[in-house]
Amino acid sequence: MKNIDWSTLGFGYSKTDFNVRCYYRDGKWSAPEISDSEMLSIHMASTCLHYGQEAFEGMKAFRGKDGKIRLFRCEENAKRMQASAEYVMMQAPSVELFTEAVVKAIKANEEYVPPYESGASLYIRPLLIGVGPQMGVAPSKEYMFVVFVAPVGPYFKEGFRTTKVMLERKYDRAAPNGTGHIKVGGNYASGMRSGVIAHDKGYSTAIFLDSKEKKYIDECGPANFFGIKDNSYITPASHTILPSITNASLMVLAEDMGLKVERRRIPVEELETFEEAGACGTAAVISPIGQIDDLENNKSICFGNPGVVGAWCTKLYHRLRAIQYGDEADKFGWITVVE
Ligand code: PLP
Ligand code: COI
DSSP: OOOOOGGGOOSOOOOOSOEEEEEEETTEEOOOEEEOOSOOOOOTTBHHHHSOOEEEOOEEEEEOTTSOEEEEOHHHHHHHHHHHHHHTTOOOOOHHHHHHHHHHHHHHTGGGSOOGGGOOEEEEEEEEEEOSBOSSSOOOSOEEEEEEEEEEOOSSTTOSSOEEEEEEOSOOSSOTTSSTTSOBHHHHHHHHHHHHHHHHTTOSEEEEEOTTTSOBEEEETTBEEEEEETTEEEEEOOTTSOOOHHHHHHHHHHHHTTOEEEEEOOBGGGGGGOSEEEEEETTTEEEEEEEEEEGGGTEEEEOSSTTOOOHHHHHHHHHHHHHHHTSSOOTTSOEEEEO
16 A cells, blocks of 8 residues: 555545546547556647536545445446536446446556545546537537546545535526536536635635525535435435435435435525534535525524534434445445455
8 A cells, every 4th residue: 555644635636656548539439548647638629628528527435444445336426427428418438438447547546545444535536528629619529538536535624523614695506407417517617716705714615506596505515415404304406406426325324214305495594494414425425514604694504513513414424434434234235346
């Protein structure tokens, strides 16, 4: 294993030894190739650069107590990349090719998969870009699929502690019938202004409202939102939200642990009735939300006791992590052991 101070890792890029690349040319995908370069050489008129033909994924692999590497729900990420690609008129790798490239990238960088005790993991970033030259606005005829990895710690610097988020009332992340439900770079560009404003004001991220009526809770930075009250796990149903694989998994676990699960619109006014709240995603895992500030109305909504993570967030977090690290049997079939 590499000599890295795993326990102090945050969420960021660091160089590993290899990445994996495939090309779509003349109507077919090439086999995955290993590269040791961090650079891509692409045409300056590539559609990804001008017209936003790009989609990406985020997933994690974990080293268990037994030393084995476990990959979490890879097939779901492969399918989501296909959905993203289809919407912005790109070609996508098959589930098999996606999985082969991901597994190859993990194996080639096995020494960067953090040890079990560190609580860190290997973040995997599959990237799909249009690389064919087009001057008119039209889909590229050529695509590149790249998978790179980096060992990471917690996304929000607080780790598994309560965090404060800012309610964004001014800017939208995605249009009502736009691209909010897929994982394309444009969504992150449009959300970046709010993210930076939130950080500058001391918040970990911004929580968006639906862009049509500005009444309902939407995405929470790079994560889905959920709230807990009256033994229910409640998460927004919205076309502009990315269908989070972490959230889908938490919904299964919540139900398994005796909570009722509701996917529906959440009016902003309902926030104050939640006993607990959290942001969830691959990078964020569960980030318990302690407080949401509505700066325009000079209002703070607090969940539970200050600085204390709620009981359900804690239980859900530990259950999910136990499955991911292989401490608990994989009864839902979410894990691929990388051998
Ligand atoms: N929402 C957005 C905007 C994201 O970027 C992510 C991260 O992938 C999520 C939600 C969480 O999705 P997942 O749990 O599949 O990582
Ligand atoms: C993830 O959770 O995988 C994400 O994509 C978050 C991110 C954009 C850093």
